[in-house]
Amino acid sequence: MTNTWKTRTKLVHEGTRRSQYGEVSEAIFMTQGYVYPSAEAAEARFIERGDDEYIYSRYANPTVSMFEDRIAALEGAEDAFATATGMAAVNGALFSQLKSGDHVVSAKALFGSCLFILENLLPSFGVEVTFVEGTDLAAWKSAMRPNTKLTFVEAISNPTLEVVDISGIAEITHAAGAVMVVDNVFATPIFQKTLELGADIVVYSATKHIDGQGRCLGGVVLGTKEFIRGDFETYLKHTGGALSPFNAWVMLKGLETLSLRCNAQAQTALTIAKAVEGHAALNNTIFPGLESHPQYALASRQMSAGGTVIALDIKGGQGATFKFLNALNIILLSNNLGDAKSLVTHPATTTHQRLTPELRAELGITDGLVRISVGLEDVDDLLEDILQALDKAQNST
Ligand SMILES: Cc1ncc(COP(=O)(O)O)c(C=O)c1O
Known part of the structure; x- marks a missing residue:
């Protein structure tokens, strides 16, 4: 010690x-x-x-x-x-x-x-x-x-x-x-x-x-x-x-492996966030490591990386968003986070279902918002999975 x-x-x-x-x-x-x-x-x-x-x-x-x-x-x-x-x-x-x-x-x-x-x-x-x-x-x-x-x-x-x-x-x-x-x-x-x-x-x-x-x-x-x-x-x-x-x-x-895992997951999250930002199927890509994040300057001062979680606001409401979620092949539907396995959740109908629609709206939890906890898989595979699922969401609207 x-x-x-x-x-x-x-x-x-x-x-x-x-x-x-x-x-x-x-x-x-x-x-x-x-x-x-x-x-x-x-x-x-x-x-x-x-x-x-x-x-x-x-x-x-x-x-x-x-x-x-x-x-x-x-x-x-x-x-x-x-x-x-x-x-x-x-x-x-x-x-x-x-x-x-x-x-x-x-x-x-x-x-x-x-x-x-x-x-x-x-x-x-x-x-x-x-x-x-x-x-x-x-x-x-x-x-x-x-x-x-x-x-x-x-x-x-x-x-x-x-x-x-x-x-x-x-x-x-x-x-x-x-x-x-x-x-x-x-x-x-x-x-x-x-x-x-x-x-x-x-x-x-x-x-x-x-x-x-x-x-x-x-x-x-x-x-x-x-x-x-x-x-x-x-x-x-x-x-x-x-x-x-x-x-x-x-x-x-x-x-023992926390630093290695978090840094690898954060790097993958940043790559994915940058790659999907501006995608036609999305209203918004939220990640503290993106310059477009409202507190980007603060996040850069306070943190050494943008974290391992990305939020995407998918166009077309709950219908298109469920299409996206159901089309994912690698990223698993689960409400946990920080796992080696990439996980995705739809807060409005799961973790934040208890809140009134008014409070959800006030907090920015739209029907199109999904939270992705980025895992340790290969970044190319994850990106391909997200892009093909976004295509299916987009084609459904
Ligand atoms: C921000 C935050 N705080 C606290 C908790 C509670 O942790 P646990 O499930 O280990 O009780 C969670 C997740 O469940 C969380 O996301």
Whole structure:
């Protein structure tokens, strides 16, 4: 473990805890509990748990610790806490810090389950939430109140890929004495150093790029040691959202190849976005790495690449769009993202079906919008697949 290691070295070695057997690949400590050498040792551990001392795997586990240390090193965070899913991470990051009477300001373009927590759950516990246009700094500023405790935003919104100004919102948040929580799934820990930009807490669904091969659910929350081992650990260990050791091991293996995969996927996404932009079957091609993206300058400043997800707005409404989706041969119809396999989803009829048509329109989720998570396949094959499906969509209108 050394601070001078570059990203790819950290992703392979950081956090490794080698057992007495000297295994090369990290061990899976598939155990619920731990044996104490004496009654005195058990008592001491319950008073204060040392770094490599464990009590019960809902609290902490050696394989999970390896994953936490490795991703904390990648993110440049003091500490991390792994969770069973991305939503357990979002839920914990919010509920561990908020109480009745607090106020939250959040971007309105959110993943459906995040929206449910902010719009339904928090208000039912007496926390007021104001929703603002994520890209409008003046709106963030005027929404702040003396009791504003927290701001919440997705670094890149799903599915319309709006890029928010992390430093700008962090400044407004801190001026109000609040903390900023960022769901960084779409920007990935490879392309954006969100804590360096000023955020206080970063949250991931590890289910996405970190696993990257469609196997396990998982999540992680990163921040200061004081927060992670204080309020967050207290909340999570008592409410039971711990990551399983097996899933932590899959995530550790995912981290080893994360940089290679994300960079390859982002390069393919950029090539595809450039190639299809302006196609006669499309109203719009949305990708933060395209100069035509409304926040291109901001995205170029904040991120080292445009990400791995493209949104296409197909002409001809739902009919033509379903033709496009059904004509794809390689890209699979599935609502996940960050996978080695390219996946496509139609938000209006799936992930965002719950929203009213008015809200969908306000968020830019048209009947023609599809979200493509670009995988690791050959770029030529993916492009050919998209172009032939666009032809079929176009011919149907
Ligand atoms: C932006 C974002 N945040 C959070 C989540 C929740 O993650 P999980 O499915 O691992 O709970 C998802 C995806 O499902 C997501 O896309």
